Amino acid sequence: MKISVCIGSSCHLKGAREVVNKLQELIKFHKLEDSLTLSGKFCMGNCRSGVSVDIDGVIYSMNPDNVEVIFNEMVLKRINS
Numbered sequence: 001m002k003i004s005v006c007i008g009s010s011c012h013l014k015g016a017r018e019v020v021n022k023l024q025e026l027i028k029f030h031k032l033e034d035s036l037t038l039s040g041k042f043c044m045g046n047c048r049s050g051v052s053v054d055i056d057g058v059i060y061s062m063n064p065d066n067v068e069v070i071f072n073e074m075v076l077k078r079i080n081s
């Protein structure tokens with residue numbers, strides 16, 4: 001699985017750094033370092049809502065408060081199924 005966080009300026013202002021930190025914590029906590037890659041990606045053309053995060057080709061709008069919910073739904077459930 002591949003997760004890419006937008007590093008464009010609009011997403012940066014919406015908290016991309018914090019979203020990356022939370023994702024890193026979650027990946028470490030669930031010991032998923034070998035199951036997925038986390039990287040940065042330039043503007044995904046989805047700047048209006050939260051921080052754009054591409055999970056295997058689908059873009060989600062994250063913010064520091066919903067990272068864990070989306071991670072649980074879209075990453076953990078899929079990896080564990």
Ligand code: FES
Binds near residue numbers: 007012044051052
């Ligand atoms: S800056 Fe992140 S989608 Fe445009």
